Amino acid sequence: MRVLLVGGGGREHALALGLVGDPSVEGVIAAPGNPGIAGIAELREVAAADPGAVAALAVEVQADLVVIGPEAPLVAGVADAVRAKGIAAFGPSAEAARLEGSKTFAKEIMTAAGVPTARAHTCTDAESTARALDEFGAPYVVKNDGLAAGKGVVVTEDRGAALAHAQECGRVVVEEYLAGPEVSLFVVTDGEAALPLLPAQDFKRVGDGDSGPNTGGMGAYAPLPWAPPGLVDEVMRDVVHPTLAEMRRRDTPFAGLLYVGLALTAAGPRVIEFNARFGDPETQVVLALLETPLAGLLHAAATGTLAAHPPLRWRDGAAVTVVVAADGYPASPRTGDVITGADRAGIIHAGTRRAADGALLSAGGRVLCGTATGTDLAAARDAAYALVRGVELAGSHHRTDIAAAAVEGRIAVPD
Ligand code: AMP
Numbered sequence: 337m338r339v340l341l342v343g344g345g346g347r348e349h350a351l352a353l354g355l356v357g358d359p360s361v362e363g364v365i366a367a368p369g370n371p372g373i374a375g376i377a378e379l380r381e382v383a384a385a386d387p388g389a390v391a392a393l394a395v396e397v398q399a400d401l402v403v404i405g406p407e408a409p410l411v412a413g414v415a416d417a418v419r420a421k422g423i424a425a426f427g428p429s430a431e432a433a434r435l436e437g438s439k440t441f442a443k444e445i446m447t448a449a450g451v452p453t454a455r456a457h458t459c460t461d462a463e464s465t466a467r468a469l470d471e472f473g474a475p476y477v478v479k480n481d482g483l484a485a486g487k488g489v490v491v492t493e494d495r496g497a498a499l500a501h502a503q504e505c506g507r508v509v510v511e512e513y514l515a516g517p518e519v520s521l522f523v524v525t526d527g528e529a530a531l532p533l534l535p536a537q538d539f540k541r542v543g544d545g546d547s548g549p550n551t552g553g554m555g556a557y558a559p560l561p562w563a564p565p566g567l568v569d570e571v572m573r574d575v576v577h578p579t580l581a582e583m584r585r586r587d588t589p590f591a592g593l594l595y596v597g598l599a600l601t602a603a604g605p606r607v608i609e610f611n612a613r614f615g616d617p618e619t620q621v622v623l624a625l626l627e628t629p630l631a632g633l634l635h636a637a638a639t640g641t642l643a644a645h646p647p648l649r650w651r652d653g654a655a656v657t658v659v660v661a662a663d664g665y666p667a668s669p670r671t672g673d674v675i676t677g678a679d680r681a682g683i684i685h686a687g688t689r690r691a692a693d694g695a696l697l698s699a700g701g702r703v704l705c706g707t708a709t710g711t712d713l714a715a716a717r718d719a720a721y722a723l724v725r726g727v728e729l730a731g732s733h734h735r736t737d738i739a740a741a742a743v744e745g746r747i748a749v750p751d
Contacts, residue, residue: 337358337360337361337362337400337401337631337635338361338362338363338364338365338397338398338399338400338401339355339361339363339364339365339399339400339401339402339403339631340364340365340366340367340390340393340394340397340399340401340402340403341355341364341365341366341367341369341373341377341402341403341405342366342367342382342384342390342402342403342404342405342406342409342414343366343368343384343404343405343406343409344366344367344368344369344370344373344384345370345405345406345616345686345687345700345702346616346617346619346620346659346684346685346686346702346704346705347405347406347613347614347615347616347617347619347620348366348369348370348373348405348406349370349372349373349684349685349686350614350619350620350623350624350684350707351403351405351614351619351623351630352364352366352369352373352376352377353376353623353684354623354626354630354631355377355403355630355631356376356377357629357630358629358630358631358632359629360629360631360632361631363377363378364376364377364378365377365378365379365380365393365397365399366378366379366380367379367380367381367382367384367390367393368380368381368382368384370685370686370687370688370689371685371688371689371690371696372678372683372684372685372688372704373685374690380393380397384406384408384409384414385408385409385412385414386412386414387409387412387413387414387416387417387418388417390402390404390409390414390417390418391414391417391418391420391421391423394418394421394423395421395423399423400423400424400635401423401424401425401426401631401634401635401638402415402418402423402424402425402426402427403425403426403427403634404418404425404426404427404592404613405613405614406613407433407436407437407483407611407612407613408483409427410427410428410430410433410436410592410612410613411430411433411434411436411437411483411612412430413429413430414427415427415428415429415430415433415592416429416430424635424638424639425638426592426593426634426635426637426638427592427593427612427613428590428591428592428612429588429591431588432583432588432589432590432591432592432612433612435579435583435590435594435610435611435612436483436595436609436610436611436612436613437482437483437612438481438482439456439458439479439480439481439509439609440458440481440507440509442609442610443456443458443509445579445582445583446579446607448582449578449579449581449582450578451574451575451578451579451607452574452575452603452604452605452606452607453606453607453608454477454511454512454513454514454606454607454608455472455511455512456509456510456511456512457471457509457510457511458481458507458508458509459502459507459508459509459510460506460507460508462499462502462503465478465498465499465502465503465508465510466499468510469495469498469499469510472510472511472512472513473513474493474495474513475491475492475493475513476490476491476492476493476494476495476498476510476513477489477490477491477510477511477512477513478490478492478498478501478502478505478508478509478510479508479509479510479511480505480507480508481505481506481507481508481509482507488505489550490550491513491550498510514599514601514606514608515599515601515602515750516599516600516601516602516606516749516750517537517562517599517600517747517748517749518537518538518597518598518599518600518608519535519536519537519560519563519567519597519598519599519600519605520535520536520537520538520556520595520596520597520598520615520618521533521535521536521568521571521595521596521598522536522593522594522595522596522614522615522618522619522622523572523576523593523594523595523596524592524593524633524634524637524642525576525580525590525591525592525593525594525637525642526591526636526637526638526639526640526641526642526643527580527583527584527589527590527591527640528580528584528589528640528642528643529642529643529645530572530576530577530580530594530642531633531642531645531648532568532571532572532576533622533626533648534558534559534622534625534626534650535558535559535560535563535567535568536556536557536558536559536560536618536621536622537556537557537558537560537618537739537742538553538554538555538556538615538617538618539553539554539555539556539735539737539738540553540554541554542554542661542665542666542735543735544735544736544737545737549666549667550666551661551665551666551701551702552616552666552701552702553615553616553617553618553659553702554617554658554659554661554702554734554735554738555617555656555657555658555659555705555734555735555738555739556617556618556620556621556656556657556738557621557654557655557656557657557713557716557717557738557739557742558618558621558622558625558654558655559625559654560742561713561742561745562742562745562747562748562749563600563749564600564749567600567605570604570605571596571598571605574605575596575598575605575607576594576596579594579610580594590612591637591638591640592612592613592637592638593611593612593613593614594610594611594612595610595611595612595613595614595615596610597609597610597611597615600749600750601750602750602751616686616702617657617659617684617702617705617707620655620657620684620705620707621655621656621657621707622655624651624655624657624707624708624709625650625651625653625654625655625709626648626649626650626651627649627650627651628646628648628649632645633645633648651709652711653709653710653711653712653715653716654709654710654711654712654713654715654716655707655708655709655710655716656707656708656710656713656716656717656719656720656738656739657684657705657706657707657708657720657738658705658706658720658721658723658724658734658735658738659686659702659704659705659734659735660702660703660704660705660706660724660727660729660732660733660734661701661702661703661732661733661734662687662698662700662701662702662703662729662731662732663730663731663732663733664731665701665702665733666701669687669698669700669701670698670731671687671697671698671699671700672697672698672699673697673698673729673730673731673732674695674696674697674729674730675688675696675697675698675703675704675727675728675729676696676727676728676729677726677727677728678696678704678727679696680723680726682706682707682708682719682720682723683704683705683706683707683723683727684704684705684706684707685703685704686700686702686703686704686705687699687700687701687702687703687704688700688703688704698729698732703729703732704727705724706720706721706722706723706724706727707720707723708720708722708723713739713742713743714743716739717738717739717740717743720738721736
């Protein structure tokens, strides 16, 4: 199988590693890819969010499967354009990707499907925003209604800051605060059959102890030793299957990767958000533990044959990834700094580029991550931090507490 992988971040580097590890794959072409992916795949330039350009490239490279990593190309209709050429695409249609592209649409689907989530109001002016904030009380949760690369959400005790964020965004969803540990569950689906991957936890805030602003994600680990038994079955029954059924009922079946972000509250699991693609950096740890060949799994989802796919197999042990971020991230990341020590197995590139002289330079806010497996979470954590300590990048920062609370047994699900 020849696979065209669209995107160029850490998620795509992790996907590329999974794809090249599948014996049925004879070649991976990544567009645009990144310097980490360049070591294992052929790179091509493409405007990733241009449906016509990606579809033409898929034809040119004779792809049997196109895997679309980021959300923007999905929302723009890249999967539709590829399928129109008769090529299998892993990723939802533009219509179905609205589950991520519009928070209001996602809430509408959840309400119609009876999926447990935070109560919410969509607001477009200061007056209705203020009313919604006062109805739910502090802490206040205000979300940009459109795509915001994981950074459009403000959770704050400060009513003025909540109002200011709403004004900046224009159209927002104001919702009830959900208290409890968060879980990311990835589900591979062809629209009807659905296979859950291992639940993971990510770290959204920039600083240790969940301090500072939200980011695209500063680290992750899997599996979750503290997750209640039966959690995944419950989420498949109460969230995933009702959502997929509602999408089919509307003639916009969702096929691809449904990312369910949950809070485990005292009242049970509640959906925080849906995404229409693999999450970054959870993909790094989940795929590090997946033993089932990745391309075959994604191809089955892309061709409506997932019901016949064998059960997934997982490696024993655990995986941890720690993100190294650029100076100034997330507010105003500095780019163009030299990186050394990154040419090692387990370093996943996210925002890097090669200079003309071959030097590796930072090119984004989240620059790279150290991803490691181990016999248990503590061992995986030690190995991931050893990788990160070997990287030099002026001004960079990373969290020092990724997976620490889980290793120390400090995470409790409220009951
Ligand atoms: P989202 O982009 O919707 O995933 O939100 C980003 C982060 O904000 C989540 O991972 C949570 O940490 C936090 N968040 C979002 N919605 C809520 C909520 N209703 N209650 C508590 N925290 C939330």
